[in-house]
Amino acid sequence: MAQRFVHDVVLRWSDMDAYGHVNNARFLTLYEEARVAMFFVGARAAGLASFEEGIVIARHEVDYLRPVDYGDPVRIEMWVSSLRAAAFTVDYEMFDGAVLASRARSVCVPYNLANAHPRRLTAPERDFLSPYLAETESM
Template sequence: MSRYLYHCPLRWSDLDAYGHVNNARFLTLYEEARVALMFVEAGKAGVKSFSRGIVISRHEVDYLRPVDYTDGVRVELWIEEIRASRFTVAYELFDGEAVASRARTTCVPYDLTGGRPRRLTDAEREFLEPWRD
């Protein structure tokens, strides 16, 4: 299994009143890593269909420790499951070398024009497969 590594800078606006990264901002950090893989890296590989429609049907996040303001965090992600019309992305967010959070997101390819879910294409499956656990 290969993990996609994404280094994400933190912003002052990510902090809560206690000086830690706000729990809701963890989803934003995970989203930035997911977008980098599915839109940027997939685009470089010639797979542009993800950027034309993906919706999120589920998030689950485990918060393991607070994250203070630093230069940034590292998000490692991989594909946990691939089904006909959805796939699950798993993540770990590192503060230095410590795992601060783990999460999963279920993504559904979506036909924005038709307003309905669609199946993964062969090219999308082929792109996701090397990242699969």
């Protein structure tokens, strides 16, 4: 079984909608916070800073399984479901307490911000992502 990167995200008052639930668009922001933690904080702790030079999102998919009420932090678990030469796919599960509230997927493309073009994954980046690689079912 692949390793999962786990990150707790604190909900903010501004995450709520008029019904007292986390707004559906804010789910992407919560997933982004977890992804940034993995590719900036987690990768840097592993001695890798190249992700900080640029990653763009080519695609998002989100399944909303239940409303998330404002309150305690949510737990986001992430892993890599696809690893290609110049792109990788991150899968997520968001838990509100012990309850699975959402699933999502992002296609990430390493990007050279200075030259404004996609780039290939480096060997150290592939090494960082490999422990998180797992085959998953379609969303």
